[in-house]
Each structure stands twice: as structure tokens, then as C-alpha cells.
Amino acid sequence: MAVELEIQDGNPWWLSPDVWVVPGPDPTGPPGTPIAGQTAFLWARVRNNGRTRVDNATVRFYWANPAVGFDRTTATFVGSANVTLNGGQVEDVLCLAPWQVVWINDGHECILAEVFHPSDPLPPGPAFNVPTDRHVAQRNLSVVMAVKGFFHFAFEVHNPTRQPRVYRVFAEPGEVEQVKPLVPTLGRDFRLPPQGKLAEFGFVEATCPEPESIAQARPEAPKFELQPGGRTGFSLVGRIEGGGALIHVSQEADGQIVGGLSVLAISAEGR
């Protein structure tokens, strides 16, 4: 088998354990959560699943406003790196260009990395196609605190295509255990909470919703159309009872999941 480069996806695919952040000025420091206004560094774990050695494969790193869909034209390029891998080799690759973390979208941003080489190129086009393209991986996990059980998380939906598109956005409960592969890169102080009970959850349109808004929240937003380059916003709200809960938010267009993010809500009282 020739060169076959990969950065592994997660479960769901936007929870890749193989792209992560090192906050602070030391790129070789411990992984953790980026802090707005400070420097952070991006890393990726890159594999050559083939048997042929590859010299100087390119790894590119991006961050994006976690509008649940974005492409190479809307994501922000941070920097690139090179890696040389023997067949079957797996290595961590550092992007030495620092990511100056900015405060947008309530501080929730996602990261993405892609690897390629002339002998194993990327598919054509600006779309990342994370779930179908092994070259690309994305991490789009946000951790929020639930105070007195209530949590909320604002996000955007973006149409990066050149055509108007009808979207469906829906939320589904996940298992806290799905985050386990990411724990080593969530910071030294991070402790995965026990599975709590997700009592209620859903979407509202308010960007800073009150706990009472849960009553109007629905786990699926009504279908809506976005013009090319258009954006719209929602807030995921919910209530948990103890421990933590994982909620996956999926963006569907034309019957396919085109983007997603996950929110890990942790009970503030239990920490």
C-alpha cells in the first residue's frame, strides 16, 4: 500500500482526539483549553497507514468560528508544518505559528488540521469533508458549566456554499464516555464527570437565554434556508441533574450531516 495519510476523526467525527490545543506561550506545554486573548499552539497526530515512507508531508492548521459548517475559505489558517513518516508511523506534529485566540462567538471556537502530500493529495475543492476524508480532522467540543443544573451554549450555522441551502439542526444526547479519548488533551485539571441525567434540552433563538426559556426549547430547530455565506444563530439550552451530559448538535443539509459540534455540560455544584 502506498502512502496513506490520516488524522483520525472522533465519535462523532467532529470530536477528533488527534487535534488539540496547548494554551500559553510554551508550545510543548500541557494540552488544555485555549484562553481568549492569549496565545495557544495547535497540534495534530498524523498517521501514515501505508507502507511507503513519506517525506515532507504538509500539515495545515485552522481555527474557525464554530458555525457548524465551514470550509477552507471561511476557516482561519493558523500555520503549517511538515512531517516525515515511515509506513505505519504515527507522530505528533506541532504548528509553531501561534494561534492568537480571539473572543468570538462567546469564546467557542473549533480547530481543524489536514495532512497531505503530492503522493496522497487532498480531494479538490474548498470543502473539508471531514467525515469522508481521512486527511482532515476536526475538534469541535465545548465544555460549559451548568449552574443549578441550567446550561446554555450559543452557536452559529453558516452556509459556506455558493447556493442557497435549506438546513435542519437537531440535538441528540450522547454519552459522557464519548469524550474519554479527548481527556488527555483537555488539560491537566480536567476530570471527566460521571454520566448525569439530561433532564431537558433544546434550541432557542435568544443568545443569552434565561432558565425559563427551556420551556420553549425544542431539540430540533425548524428547517430554515440560508443564502450563500449566510449565518444564523441559536442557543442550546438544557438542564442536567448531577454529573455531566454530552449533547451532539448536528447540521443537516440535503439529507446529509454537513457539520456538528458537541457540548459537554458539567454540573457546577458537583465539582
Place this chain on the structure above:
Amino acid sequence: MASITVPNRPFATDIITGLALPDGIFVSTLGKQRINAQFKNVGSAQIASASIYVESVSHPGIVVTPRTYTVSNFEAGATRTLSWEADFSGAPAGVHYVSFIEEDATGRNRTIKKIFVTSIAFDPTTTTFTATTPEGAITVGLLDLVGPKGACCPTPKKPDLVRAQSGERNLIEQVARYFTDHRPDFPFCMPGYLLHDLEVAITPTPPFDGQYSDLPFQDPWWKVVLCVLAVILLVAAAIAEAEGGSGTITVGGGSTETGSPVGDCCGVRAGGGGSSYVAAGLVAAAAAAATAAALSDARDPIRRGQDNTPPAPGEVTTAEHLKATLTYIEPVALGRPFKVQADWTYTRVTTGNSYTYSVSETNVNEHVLSHYEIEAPDVARLYLREPWVVKARFFDENEKMLSGGDLFVQCFLVGPNGQFETIMMQDDGIPPDEKPNDGTYTGYFLFDVLENAARGLWQYFVIAQDVNTAQPGLPPEEAAQIIGGLVRTHQLTIDFSGGTCPFVADGYVHVI
């Protein structure tokens, strides 16, 4: 984990002359340069095979052409220099970082090293050049250069002034273009060789309290940035003259003063093509060495000026000025302990006052070799398809043989048709070098790759330059005293007896 480290700061070589820039500082204005780094096997055993490459750089504006080197039979304690081409066009001035990966059978190692990048701008209204660093900007007006009388160049419009032509707003872009898009067979004609009268203004960023400013990049003396500027402009001037005759950078063909009490500066004669590259590089290197010598390695005039002009309490220093005249009381012989007289006045401008301090002194070039020895065959036979191997040994002023990572050594080959080839020479025990750190630097060239075009008489120049060995954690004022990138071999002497400067190849090889 691989037992390979990068002991010293990676350094720049320009792609025209191939020589290291003073203290290895990169210049974004030049665009393409080479990143050179020394790799040392600090383990106790030979490494059978290692892969070494640049993983990443700290700014997307630095674009490295990726390359993975395989280093075989790397002996314990050996040092090997490797290089990568990189485009710095988009890099802002400042301290940047490069991460290298070293990998062998025992594992993988990542080394992150800092590099320094400056940018140069030209102000057509004042005909001054400004080099930017994070700690401030240094603006230099070259009022006069020492150059040969009767040089081959067209008569300058203002023979006693050394300056860029007014109104050339895109001068620096042109300089960059000269470094990438010039006639490869350009004839050598450099109207000015050595700095004579200069005015320097430093604008600290921001203005500083107290007696002392930060050093540029927190490391070298300000004079080193001045040396970088001199090298770039002299090489560019040589190409500009060759390209356009009148030259966008117009430098004086001798001044009303000679710059030496002895007589006129000699002129360098080069045969065009490859020898012009070497000549331009060495003349610029001589200017850097002479400037560095005149302004003292131990403590440069800016620091000494600060030593002697303490501001009053509460005052903030907003600018510093240096006016200097360098007088060449001895021939400027690269790699030899020539003397230079420096007369300078430092002025500190504060929010409340101005303070001055003047010095007149003689200093000596410290970047020297007592002698060096070169061995190479004088005939290369194409039909044998065998490598032509060149070896050299270098001895410092105390006759101590230098070895391994002490020097950056290259052999420049100049062909009969102006061809120009560069060989890096190593003392790392990797064939054709026989033993690491024995003081014999070895390189080779395969003339047969050039096929019949190689036939004829070639000159070669073996040029050794300092390596900055200052280690991280060294206090800036101590680190500043260690300067890399200055030429220590003896191929060029700029004397003041008129006529032709001694510019001597180290040897010849007849390719048949």
C-alpha cells in the same frame, strides 16, 4: 529519543554570495535566504541513520521549502551543518522560532530554536536606511564610503556622497529583486567598500526609563544590525551597478578623503560571474568585519554611550544618535588583526535634556585565524566520475586548531565560464570526512554532473565564518559579545596603496 541537538542559533546565508550574514540575522526584505543549523550527536554512540527536517516555523510569512535529510554514520560528538531554503518576504521583524525534528532508531526529538529577522526600509527624503527590530529601529545615513579611485563604474553623480538616489521609493523592493533576479554573469563593480562617515539614529520602542535600553532581539549589539545593513547594501550596490550602470544605489567612487591616512583604497578585480559573487561577498564581509572591529565587540558605542550619559531621574530616553568616522590605519585584511580608528560621538536625547559622550580610539579585528591549510587535487578527470575532495584546517590566533561546530566552512567553486558552485565543508566524520572533530573540514564536488561544461580551469575559495555559540540563558550583554557570521579566512585584503586589491583564490583545479 534521538540524541541529536541543535546547539547554536540557526543562521542566515544570502542566496547570492552564499555567505552567512552578520550574526546570522535574517532580512525579510531579501526574500529568499537559507536557514542553516548545526546538529550535534550528543549521545555516546554512533547513530546509524537519522532523519532531520524543519517541522514548522512560528510565522506563516516564513515559507520553508521542505526537505528531509538522511544523516548516516553520525559519530558521537560530531556536528553537521544542514540548510533549508526559505522565503522570508512575509515575515515581520522580530524573534521567530524554528522547530526541527531529529529522528533515529531510538526515537524522535524536537528542538525549537530562535532566529532573528530584521526588515530594511529606505526613506527617499533623507536617503537613509532603517532596520527594524522589536526593541527599536536603527536608521543609518552612510555619508561616505571608502572606495577605489578610478573604479570601473560610471562616475557617480555625487562622488563624495554615498547615498541612494532620491525619489526611488521602491528602492528596497529593487534590492530584493537584485538578490533574486539578476544577471548570473554580472561583472563585479562595487564603487564603495568600507564605511567611513556614518550617522546612526536609534528610536527605541518604546522610549525607555533609566540608563540602558534593551538590546536588539535581546541579544546582539546595535552595531551588528548596522553590519547587516552594510552587507546587504554593498552587495546590492554591486549588483545594481552591474545591472544598470548608474545603479539605483549610487555609491561614491572614492571620496575627497581616502578614509585612510595611508592612501587610496585599492580596487578588487573579479573575472565576472562566479568570481563576482565571491568578490561581492568578501568585500561586504570586509566592510562588516571592519565596522565590527572599529566599534568593538566587547561593548559597542551605543552601550558605552549609555554607560557614560546617565539621564536625570524621571527622564525618558526617546532617541539615541551616533556619529562615527572610521579611519583605516592598516589594510583591512579579512581574518587578520587589522586596526581601525574610530572617532564617535554618542548623544542621548531624553524628555528633559541631551547628553553626549565622545571617544577616539583604535580597535583591532578579533575575528581572525593565524593561518589555515587547504588540500585539494589540482586535476579532476571527468571520465573517472570521482568526487573532487577538498580539505581544510584552521588555526586561531593562539594556534589552536578549530574543529567541528566552531566554524561554518564553505568552498566556492568558480568555473571557466563564470559558473558558481558552493560546497559545504564538514568536520563530522561522515565520508568523505574521515574523523569528526579532528579539525579537518571536508567537502566534495562531482564535476561530472556538469558534463562537458565543466571542462577548464576552476578557482576555489575556502571561506570560514564564525558561528555564534551564545547559549540560551546567557545574559544579553554577554551574549552580545559573541558575534557569528564574520569571515575569518584571508582571501581579501583592502589596502590603501591604490591599484588592485589582493583577492586571491585558494587554489585551482583543472577539470579535464
